[in-house]
Amino acid sequence: MWKVITPHSEMSEYSDCLSTREALQTIFSKASNEQISKYERQLANIKILDPVLIIVPNQNWINLHGLPTYYTVMDSFATNGLRNECRDENSRVIFYFATNTELYVTRDSIENLFPNAFMVAPSLQASVSNPRVYLIGEA
Template sequence: MNLSGEEMSKYSDCPSTREALESIFSKAPNEQILKYERQLADIKLLDPVLIIVPNQNWIHQYGWNMYLTVMDSFATDGLQNERWDENSRAIFHFASNTELYTVRRNIENRFLNVFMDQPSLQALTPNLVYTQLGLPGY
């Protein structure tokens, strides 16, 4: 995000984009963080952005290929030959909150229980409220 000096001073207590990405994707290699940083650089301030970090419990339950299928479906929902994520499968940029929630609802309808761990794993997942794939609840 490109901010003016005045805007930067308002947000001086906030972490940099790089610091935030390193915190969110703590196990990602530097090259991946750089890719995500470039992806976020052109996004306007206050544009809705959704960052999804894979939930390992969900992946163990459904498999990596299913996770990729869901992310690709999420990335292309309602689009023709475009993606919401610039092929990152992690950072999704929408023009409005309505688009974000419409896509989320479409994916939830297409892949039943996609946002839920199986009951035996729910006790192992802290703060279980529609966070399994990093997606916001209603």
Template sequence: MKKVEMFFSPLIWFTYATIPPVCAFFGWLVCMAFPFAFFTSILAIVFGTIQLWKAITSCSISNLTNPPSNEMSEYSNFKSTNEALKIIFSQASDDEITKYEKQLDTVKNLDPVLIITPNQTWINQRGLPAYNAVMDAFATNGLQNRRRDKNSRSIFHFTDNEELYTIRDNIRNLIPNAFFIPPSLQAQNPNAQLHPVGTAWILTKVGVRKSDFGNDGSFFLSH
């Protein structure tokens, strides 16, 4: 029995002697590896988040610049909003068109927008302050301490057609000289107002960058 104990004693002492350094060594490896693994995980998360954000942004931009094919086919007959504005404001610069287009960015699809282009003959007769007063009336009538034109005095956003034409009727009662009698009656009424304050266009946005628009020739008729 003593021989056995003597045989195992060196092994036991060797084990006791080597286990602490081995444990210390592996502990050191773990301590060194954990910060590296943690740092690597953080980098992977950050990199993955950036790639996901890029993918989402790219998809959003693609949808804006390239609408889905079904939408493109549905609104293919309509002009772009930019083209519509260039027709309405035929004398406007590119910077002015861009400004008007940005104003329309906040307009919801199918909300009616009244656009008034000035009649220089009317302005020559009545003066620019009188013209601005009419535009301010269209911008503020029916509202409290706010405007529906973003101070453009040309583009007026309404919630629906009923509101648009109700405001038109209000202005016709308030400022009748902004409206004119139809050409067929002008010979019989030479002293009546023969020229409107401007030309009225009705525009509605459809799709992402498309608009339906037209000239409402009867908008400024006095009757």
């Protein structure tokens, strides 16, 4: 079941929604309280319905391609299409976008630059030689 993340100040309107902290603790179940607090601060100024992409790293992908490659791809999500700006506040897991279009253009650009960060659909893997079977992370 999907849950909407809402800031604490808006919880009264959305009483069945998780708080930002609760959602982050669910998404990043292995993260320390310090990391959760950092992510919570990063999300504090985001308004409802602003496009945000959160990627939970896939350790299988990192083991296969290496941590430096993972960092390169995540840094590309953070800076692709921007000039001297960064959309992740150096978290490498939470990315804020100005518009949904920017999010999709960035995703498509990253897929072209780093196709190994994306997997071949399971229904097509049998028909592809050397299919990519791991995603860089769960979004």
